[in-house]
Amino acid sequence: MKPLTAALAVALLAGCAGTPPKSAATDKPYDFAADPYPATYQRVMSPPVLLQHATVLIGNGQRLDDADVLLRDGKIAAVGNGLETTADAVRVDATGKWVTPGIIDIHSHLGVYPSPGASAHSDGNEATAPVTAQVWAEHSIWPQDPGFHAALAGGVTSLQILPGSANLIGGRGVTVKNVSSVSYQGMKFPGAPWGLKMACGENPKRVYGSKGGPSTRMGNIAGYRAAFADAAEYMKKRNEGGKEAEAKRDLKQDTLAAAINGDIRVNIHCYRADEMAIMLDLAKEFGFRIAAFHHGVEAYKIADRLAAEGVCGALWADWWGFKMESFDGIQENIALVDRAPGGCAIVHSDSAEGIQRLNQEAAKVIASAGRAGIAITPEHAIRWITQNPAKAMGILEQTGTLEAGKMADVVLWNGNPFSSYAQAEQVYVDGARMYDRRDPARQPKSDFLLGQDLLRGGVR
């Protein structure tokens, strides 16, 4: 089956493209989160697919053995034992194999810091001012980054691409489906909220310490407070209507206002427990919610508080020690955040290598937790790389678990995914087989890599 033609896709979307933000002069309130760069993504058409006799991890904590998963019209149609379907369905014998939701990475820089790491491609940090809420990571994405396809082979079907952490407020991140396209709009996850990227601690003060500041942690906090105070004022004027509301749009304030009113989800790079505690107070001061602390190597020190405040910890399995603020990392960090009642633990990558095996990162957490006396089942752990990131990213209604009606984003693994030997055999995005380890016709290759190996064997 072929995807809809580009022309048709454009025609279908013409109605909503370029809609300007509503001004207060009209009957509708000003939209701080209007999208003039909308998704053009269209799923690839596929006949129904029935994955049979698999160990199925639903993604919500449930596990089904010898179970089937039916994909139809791009959606999960059914999950259960001994499913029946129509004759046109493709049947896949998954005996001895495992099926999980498509993996979701909440923290990626694919496309904005792509491979090769050419200086011309270094588009992830607008390191010209400490607050650049006006920039959107999506405008830096190079869709030909070969890392997208490598991540797909690792089962990743959705990812949030964030600006880097040089700035106090780095800009908007975007959620994409991990599909090939010549434009990022062709990857953009329809309806997904943006994420605001903020950064605590060492990075901003290092980058700006000799460029006008901030040069200290107290300078960092003053910087966030000033930015949000400005945004609150802007928001108030816009919302009050009248002449002020007709003033020129301020792209920086639009983003911050949308973060305050919850349309843009706040994601904060923050390693230390004490700094996370400050940021929780900052959020209260300006009335915004924090979706997730990212990196948080000390999240285990405040796991109960994070759970109580409904803030997820998007964390590594074992990174530590590369700078002072990561010196207290432990391998049970994710398990301790997860253990707190109501805790929301997420395994994230921040790495073009790590994103390819988030399942193995989770496996390391299970192993370390086991050594510390905390037993964690596969059906529970899979949530760290499916349901929980989907929740934090605001896409749980569409994907993140294998529940009927959701997008058919599915991975067929060669066995238990929590192993060094686990490999994604097939990856379905919206019901279409977009990667197949055994079928070269379903192995995408970036434009960049095309023709690079014409002389293979010619090096003598």
Place this chain on the structure above:
Amino acid sequence: MSAASLKRLAVAVALLATTGIASAQDLLIRNATVHTASARGTLQAADVLVRNGRIAAVGSGLAAPGTSVLDAQGKPLTPALFGGVTDIGVEEVSGESATVDNTLALGANAADMQVRPEFDVTLAYNPESVLVPVARVEGIGWTLLSAGTRAGGSFIGGQGGAVRLDGSLDAIGPRTLFMTLGGEAASLSGSSRAAQWMLLDQLVDEVRGRIPADSRFALLTPAGRTTLARYFGGGGRVLVRIQRAADITRLLRWSKQRGVSIALLGAAEGWKVAPQLAAAGVPVFVDALGNLPNDFDEIGATLENAARLHAAGVRVSFSQAGDASHNARKIRQLAGNAVANGLPWEAALAGLTSVPASSFGVGNEVGSIAVGQRADLVLWSGDPLDVASVARQVWLDGRAIPMRSRQTELRDRYLRPGGDLPRAYPDAAR
């Protein structure tokens, strides 16, 4: 293994760790799946006898009256693993330069090249670094300290050496000379990789006296000349960081012509020249997770690099491109993924044990379970190449090391429930 039997094993190991310290270096481990990393391969239900910190016997039905005995319950026993080429004990916090001693930069900048091959990074090694316990509780027994390259130094970084993570101060075995070639080091050779060959030829001329020591073209100190003379005469391993197939081919020509004994580090495109590497007997240390074209030297990077090199007859080992030091324990994951991508399991284990040991001249001390070797051993909960497994107990010189690190201390402090006093106070007081 059931949770209950795991617990029993843990208890047995704990008892051993507490009661066995005094008599320390004698031990009989019974009923293990012994991965010898030697020609004997894997021995099922086998015993390993340790006397005076060395392996005294490997077989079945061994007896040693009066020696403390551990029943391994069939679990895998391996040599303590190679941790890769790292800066363990040479850096504490990567971002804090005052704690990092892995590179020499006597010159002011890239234009001011200082070639100091006599630089010996092992003299910076701190055996009390917190990185040491963090690595060894994960089954890492030794590592090769790396002399890096940077502006103000040269593409010849200096010398590193093997250190065992047992708290001893000094490196074991011979030193290894570090060199970086190709795009990564072009900024240190006048912005062209071609100049690396020019400069190497110039150094050879200097070492052989064709450029007098007092010539204005001389680059080396007297100690540097002596050092390079040894390596350029084949008397010591030169570990070369290099990625591109064309550069590797040139290096093979150069090393053959000069009689230099090399090993490769990185070698993302090594698979393209695998037969030549095998013919030259060059061991290769790959990052088995490297499959992206990180730069234009690594366009051909593939997860099958290790498997293809091995299939051609190359001795393959591993080293990480990323955070090799703090996260040295990740090297097991590299090996396991190489297996998932076609490398035979035994070859992957050899890559973590015997291949690096023999490559760096310490094969008589570490890297296999064989009579006469140091009793540096690891008992695993399961397949040591699987991230799902953990090290249950590590022995160095036959001593059960405490399975604790700064990380387990932090973990245990926050694992326990809160009390009346803050967590900063000792358990007993709370």
